[in-house]
Amino acid sequence: MQRSAATAPTIARLIDAFHRLPGIGPKSAQRLAYHVLRAPRSEAEALAEALLDVKDSTRLCGLCQNITDADPCAICMDPQRSDATICVVEEPLDVAAIERAGVHRGRYHVLHGAISPMDGVGPEDLKVRELLGRLGDTSVEEIILAMNPNLEGEATAAYLSRVIGAMGVRITRIAHGLPVGADVEYADERTLRAAMTHRVEIDRQAGAD
Amino acid sequence: MPRIRPTRTEAIVLRQRSLGEADRICVLFSPTRGRIEAVAKGVRKPLSKMSGHVEPLSRGQFGLAPGRSLDIITDAQTLDSWPELHDDVVRMTEALALSELVDRSTDIDVAAGPLYQLLRHSFDALAVTPSPKAIRWWFTLRFLDQQGYRPELSACVRCRSEVGPEGNGYAAGEGGVVCQRCYESGIGQRLSSPVFRLLRYMRRSSCEATAQVRVDADASAELERHLRSSLEQTLDSRLRSRSFAEDLARAETIGRSAALAATAKEREE
Numbered sequence: 001m002q003r004s005a006a007t008a009p010t011i012a013r014l015i016d017a018f019h020r021l022p023g024i025g026p027k028s029a030q031r032l033a034y035h036v037l038r039a040p041r042s043e044a045e046a047l048a049e050a051l052l053d054v055k056d057s058t059r060l061c062g063l064c065q066n067i068t069d070a071d072p073c074a075i076c077m078d079p080q081r082s083d084a085t086i087c088v089v090e091e092p093l094d095v096a097a098i099e100r101a102g103v104h105r106g107r108y109h110v111l112h113g114a115i116s117p118m119d120g121v122g123p124e125d126l127k128v129r130e131l132l133g134r135l136g137d138t139s140v141e142e143i144i145l146a147m148n149p150n151l152e153g154e155a156t157a158a159y160l161s162r163v164i165g166a167m168g169v170r171i172t173r174i175a176h177g178l179p180v181g182a183d184v185e186y187a188d189e190r191t192l193r194a195a196m197t198h199r200v201e202i203d204r205q206a207g208a209d
Numbered sequence: 210m211p212r213i214r215p216t217r218t219e220a221i222v223l224r225q226r227s228l229g230e231a232d233r234i235c236v237l238f239s240p241t242r243g244r245i246e247a248v249a250k251g252v253r254k255p256l257s258k259m260s261g262h263v264e265p266l267s268r269g270q271f272g273l274a275p276g277r278s279l280d281i282i283t284d285a286q287t288l289d290s291w292p293e294l295h296d297d298v299v300r301m302t303e304a305l306a307l308s309e310l311v312d313r314s315t316d317i318d319v320a321a322g323p324l325y326q327l328l329r330h331s332f333d334a335l336a337v338t339p340s341p342k343a344i345r346w347w348f349t350l351r352f353l354d355q356q357g358y359r360p361e362l363s364a365c366v367r368c369r370s371e372v373g374p375e376g377n378g379y380a381a382g383e384g385g386v387v388c389q390r391c392y393e394s395g396i397g398q399r400l401s402s403p404v405f406r407l408l409r410y411m412r413r414s415s416c417e418a419t420a421q422v423r424v425d426a427d428a429s430a431e432l433e434r435h436l437r438s439s440l441e442q443t444l445d446s447r448l449r450s451r452s453f454a455e456d457l458a459r460a461e462t463i464g465r466s467a468a469l470a471a472t473a474k475e476r477e478e
């Protein structure tokens with residue numbers, strides 16, 4: 001990264017640290033660093049504390065493997081949620097997205113990645129064994145695979161459906177097709193094919209209301 | 210600064226990896242430019258118009274503009290999406306194995322027309338074949354030829370004598386088949402006569418004809434060993450994507466034994 005000799009080494013170090021964060025370019029890193037510099041000491045302290053806290057007091061939930069500060073996590077402990085379905089996702093952020101949408105009332109399982117044959121990432125690198133361990137519980141009726149609709153997600157879903165299928169548990173995979181707000185015109189062939197295959201009957205009763 | 214107009218190229222997408230929050234780096238394989246690493250911006254967001262067009266195992270037309278270090282993909286239009294290679298995990302695994310070979314043997318900015326045509330033709334065949342493995346074998350033989358490691362299948366690579374139909378060996382390190390006498394003196398691995406016949410058949414046959422061959426498990430395993438050791442001679446390292454085929458083959462056994470363990474545990478409780 002370029003910077004002028006006029007930048008004090010301590011500021012340069014902070015800029016570098018911000019720049020290493022995902023999605024932060026050199027300009028933003030500079031802006032953030034100078035913001036911290038001008039902010040009151042208490043704000044800088046709060047930031048530093050929050051950073052250390054997240055490293056010191058979070059761990060993986062022993063059941064769903066999501067990042068949590070209490071084990072088992074709040075979702076696994078929630079008595080309002082159903083034990084009958086487990087939604088399997090690649091990353092903790094996927095749990096957050098599905099929770100924001102409020103579309104799943106069962107439990108979760110976080111794999112922490114996806115199988116990527118070309119990068120040498122196999123099932124043993126993911127939290128698959130932990131998932132199989134949970135399936136021994138007879139209350140689990142359905143596994144919902146919510147992998148990303150890309151090659152790694154497809155390889156992961158194919159692998160899991162073979163393992164779980166052999167265990168005799170029902171498996172479903174979330175549908176893929178056109179995203180809300182997209183143009184049919186710009187959709188690629190595979191998206192259109194998926195959207196056609198998973199098309200649904202329009203409920204006329206609902207339309208008349 | 211003058212704006213540089215994007216260049217256009219046809220390419221097969223070999224692989225991708227995530228970059229930053231929403232971008233991906235795509236490894237493209239172009240007949241005229243060889244291997245290209247280019248950034249597809251914003252493709253991990255759901256409304257990206259480009260995302261479905263830069264998926265691995267697809268062929269398309271790409272606009273590329275020079276970026277700071279890598280090219281930027283300015284637009285992408287799919288020509289072949291090979292849905293069968295995405296929907297059937299066995300075909301996908303074989304196609305990824307071919308992609309890996311190409312990815313690891315091609316250089317940036319070196320024209321690779323023949324290899325491109327071979328890969329494209331093999332993907333077409335993989336999409337429809339009843340025998341995906343045989344297409345990979347067929348591809349591998351031709352790939353070895355193109356890399357300058359054409360396996361010798363008629364004269365003994367040791368003593369140059371004509372080889373008979375039986376009792377021969379295969380010596381990947383020496384470049385092909387060895388005669389019975391040389392094999393019995395300790396050179397090479399056993400080459401059974403069905404596998405020898407199959408190798409010679411695949412050498413002279415089309416991809417479509419190869420797709421019709423039926424091979425038993427023993428012969429298939431033997432052929433895999435020979436081809437793999439020849440490939441490892443050219444790439445001098447272990448291939449990654451085959452291990453996914455092994456994972457997949459083990460998947461059902463893992464599931465069944467996990468189910469058994471669970472019932473056993475329940476009985477204990």
Ligand SMILES: [Zn+2]
Nearest residue numbers: 061064073076
């Ligand atoms: Zn949990």
Ligand SMILES: [Zn+2]
Nearest residue numbers: 365368388391
């Ligand atoms: Zn000989």
